[in-house]
Amino acid sequence: MKIVIAEKPSVGRELAKVFGATTKKDGYIEGKGYSFTWAFGHLLQLAPPQEYGFIGWRRQHLPMLPQKFKLGIRKIKTKDGMVEDPGVRKQLDIIKKLFDEATEIIVATDAGREGELIFRYIYYFLKCKKPFKRLWISSQTDEAIKEGFRNLKPGTDYDTLFNSAHCRSESDWLVGMNATQALSISAGARSVLSLGRVQTPTLAMICSRFLEIKHFVPQLYYQLAIQLDKDGQLFKAISVINFDKKEDAEALFEKIEDVASGFPNGAKVLTVEAKPRKEPPPLLHDLSSLQQEANKRKGFTADQTLNLLQGLYESKLVTYPRTGSRYIGDDVFAGVPVLIEKLKGHQDFGKQADFLLTVPLNKRSVNAKKVTDHHAILPTGESPYQLTGDKQAIYEMVIGRMLEAFHQECVKEITKIAIEAGSVFMANGTVIRSAGWRSVFNESDDEKKDEENPSLPKVKAGEELPIVNKALLEKQTKPKAMYNEASLLKALETSGKDIEDEELRYAMKDSGLGTPATRASIIETLINREYVVREKRNLVPTNKGLAVYDVVKDQKIAQAELTGQWEKRLEEIRSGASVTDFKAEIIEYTRSITNELLQAGAGLAEKFMKEEKVDK
């Protein structure tokens, strides 16, 4: 019997289907000489410190540097503390039984670093010695799957990939566990002060933005506004110059020749510019973009959206949710018209679905090269039945986005009129000529609203117009906005882009901080640690969070660059570089950050507890 092991049940079932294996057993599917089984993501995790004899949190244990790491079955939290997940234990037993009977093992976990690690941890934990082959496919179509099976790779081809994954895993443990204990112990706090390669730079982003806003000094500035009349149609123009001094603005204000001062035609049109602007449809959703949209539209947290989407996935209504790709391949695209067809007669989207079936579909979201392990989120075509309100909302964002993505571009006409009236004024207007994809949700542009002049009258250069009103406007510069879940998710995705070092920036170009699957839980961790609270939709640091930030802000552990450095080295390991060197560096770094935190954290708890009292 050949055993195929996938990363998750949905993939295992899909592979079985392609082979025509249909006998459903507990935890696997059998047929045609194969058994198809699966993990549920990581079944195993690195054992916690106490399993190496580091009982209790004690200064003398630090840094904790296990000679050899142990693996343990994934734990879940219950009222009696952390216990082995019984479902995971059961599935591992099933995998063990299948591996024992196997004549050949075929690894079909996701084609990437973590997929490799998921399998290898199982394999080594079960002390399996049988050789294995690797299925390596980047598309899940029947044809790609069949081709992949005709072209299985020797398992050892991926040893270096495993090495890089293994280093990632152990390094996160070493740095995270030691830094957390070091800070918590030295701070003298009763609570846990956790630190980690991803959570701490995330906290730093929230805190530094908060402090930037807190210390922001608004600057006053002045603008002039005039209202003009073209054959009864009124429109507004604003001075091009912002005046720092009120006197300067006032001087020019006095010179504006409006009708009330006895000038029938005080303004002269200098230039008129009208340009069409084409907006391509948005890309299909990946998890992060959907979490951002759900946060903006409905105020859902990243974690809520992930859970709702997982529910839709388990009811087979949407494709795999934890994807980082906003593209689909040509094979999936071929099925899109059928998906659109299903929306005919839909209460909100039916009309647009009808329209799309009559025109060529936009292919902006179709690019097989940009599909990684999983493609963008699409509906499956199954009919939903009695969804809860929140699930329904998410589902509609998925189908609505599908219609948008394959829709036509939106064409706007942007008009700029320059006017001379003692100073130069500008009137801006935007008119939608062809709504295209924007007709799906029929909402106005959320970014910049040209609310003053949706549509400007037709005027010509040289024309003179009456000024029916004038005003001196006092304005203030504004600070950046506080992070909310949407803007934080976006910032995590792109955090690599601000890195100055070109190599580190390159190393993070496809990753950012965290991964689509983990970002929601990072936000939840910061909230559970009481580093951050939600205030309305904003993520606001607490005194505790700010105190921790103050201790670590100049340390490497608070910089996104740390992930960039690791990614660069891990990629080198994947292509064959030494593992020993990297491990030695990580151990050295663990020693130094641990020592620094043991000193720098002293008295920290008192500090933020005192501040809390002052606040009250």
Place this chain on the structure above:
DNA sequence: GCAAGGTC
């Protein structure tokens, strides 16, 4: 009591 990674 603790990381980051994956998933039901």
